[in-house]
Amino acid sequence: MRALLRKDLYTAVISLRSVFLIMAVFSAVTIFVPNTGFYIPYLVVLPGTLASTLINLETREKWNVCALTLPVSRRTVVTERYVCTLLMVLCGALLGGVCLALRALRGFESADIFESLAMCLAAGLLVPSIIVPMAYKFGADKGRYLVMFVIIGVMIGLMTITGEDFRMSTVPVWLSPWTLLLLCGALFAASWGVSAAIYEKKEIG
Amino acid sequence: MNAIEIKGLTKRYPGFTLDHVDLTVPGGCVVGLIGENGAGKTTLIRLLLDLIRPDSGEISVLGRPTAELAAVKEELGIVLDEPGLPAALNARQLGKMLRDAYRSWDESAWEDCLRRFSIPADRKFAELSNGTKMKLSLAAALSHNARLLILDEATSGLDPVVRDEVVDILMEFTRDEGHSILISSHIVSDLEKLCDYIAFLHKGKLIVFEEKDVLASEYGLFRGTAEELAALPAEAVLHRVETPYGVTAAVRRDAAAAGTALSPVSIEELFVMMAKEMK
Incomplete structure (x- = not known):
């Protein structure tokens, strides 16, 4: 597991510099410009989407085959992917938290910082929970398109059920940011189980 | 103990079947797997490594069925036809990663291989020539005290001088009686120097499995x-x-x-x- 994490750390630092640059720019903008709080969720969601980018990269480089020649099981390979994703999302949340706190200090933020952060973290966990099993099952590219279809489908479904005037106010009261975070955390854990089961059966190479 | 035992191994794809292959790699021996392109050599090796699953048949590697392969991977040195090491990493970073992966990682053997193979420590894997990529992969396989090497076209892409050196290194490896090698190659002359047994695969069928001298x-x-x-x-x-x-x-x-x-x-x-x- 440590070897795989080290490899992902090196790969992320070397190959995903542009993503970190975007995050740095977003952070700076949210801290210094009012009415830019909508960038903060990106700081948490973006690291979550890197899981599928890494899976795509590994498949292209054939590292997915090579990794299984190391003394690790398939389950460990999948677990590492989730641990790495969780760490990246938490780093994004930490960065988002700092930005939110600084915005609050500058008087840009009126909402509860912790609730906002919980919502961001929930979104950060939700995205890889859907993307990663899809990427393992169908490949990273196909998986991404399928996720888009799923999201569009859910949005159409919600609008059909609640009518055209769908607003956050129509969301049930019990669905607080904390409940949402718990639900997404549980979904993330379930997604890990599903991915492990998919990868266990998958033919590699 | 046999290093590898394969019985009745069958894998079907549309247009190709690896058909009831029986093969043994005796402990301490080198078995060369030869065959034309598409004969099934890589399929056989991928089945051995549990990367793909057989339709029928049994495989045991170092006494363990493939379902328990993770338990013996520490003792396997594996080189695939496409090395597949992370493209962004250089040899130094790869060494650190592999040190974390193998309990029995031998840093001095790794450094020695990098020197012998003239592998630059600071160049990204993606920037290396195909031959150097293969040499790096071989260096990794030879640096953690493996008991069994499984090499799929490991000498292809290497120039004759380096190939000869690799063959020498592999011969050195087999001086230990507990060490075995299964090697597939198109370059039969390399296998001729190295192997105790020759297995000839043709269109998914094992046609010959015999001692080289016989x-x-x-x-x-x-x-x-x-x-x-x-x-x-x-x-x-x-x-x-x-x-x-x-x-x-x-x-x-x-x-x-x-x-x-x-x-x-x-x-x-x-x-x-x-x-x-x-x-």
């Missing part, structure tokens, strides 16, 4: 006229190549008439003739 003593090379060859029993002749200057054929020594002049046949000549015979 193969060399069983067959001889006939050179003469078409009339002289016709005088030999048909079952003795494996394959014939006719040219304006005469006929060359691989001939079974035991079936040929006593006194027939046969010169020694190389494994490469035998392999080519067997492959042509089966077309």
